Amino acid sequence: MNPDLNDDVFAALASPVRRALLTLLLDGPRTVNELAAHFDMRRPSVSEHLKVLRDAELVSERRVGRERHYSLEAGPLMELQEWLHPYERFWRERMAGLRDVLEDM
Amino acid sequence: MNPDLNDDVFAALASPVRRALLTLLLDGPRTVNELAAHFDMRRPSVSEHLKVLRDAELVSERRVGRERHYSLEAGPLMELQEWLHPYERFWRERMAGLRDVLEDM
């Protein structure tokens, strides 16, 4: 049903550091050093986090001279949204329940 | 911004077993034994997965005699959908790009 939404994506999103990296990339492509500056962590560790994101195809890299520019790739996140669809009914029901309670007050 | 969407939710979703448990609960509340029957795994392990889901508030439990009925709680998934919002722009852009390529063919 969602053939391309695999474990790797969920595993990649499980780390707060990697989620923060994705958030930083919302503002456009960034080099590894620019990204690393935001973390209390050595650069090689950031490199490894980027590798996990690359393997999950959540980011892409473009080589520019001796720099590497990382960009957000939102495809897997779109599939994640699709994965959520079957659950949507449940939170709508809960919201409806909440609304009813509020109306009774 | 999403104060209630914490690490626990992403970590809970990182396991394929736990995602399968949520999928099973789409059909309504289930006991631990009913859930465990779907996995090639001992029951205590399923219990532990359920504990992780409970801690992330993705499921709730109701005691009925000696059984425990687990139910889906979609609140955190709704927050996950909200977490995705800032990324939506990116996949829309990608889709638009794809459409343009197709139109040129």
Next chain:
DNA sequence: ATATTAGGTAGGGAGTTTCCTACCTGTCAA
């Protein structure tokens, strides 16, 4: 009362994750 059933908890082993330092290659600048 006793046996059985539902299901949680404890402790442990194997595998994985996450960080580190040390080191390497490739590019640019002097």
Next chain:
DNA sequence: TTGACAGGTAGGAAACTCCCTACCTAATAT
């Protein structure tokens, strides 16, 4: 051409995950 800089890779320690078996309590059934 030599030095400095960007950033990836290797190897290893500490912590965490995931599964197991053994065991426990509470509730039902006999």
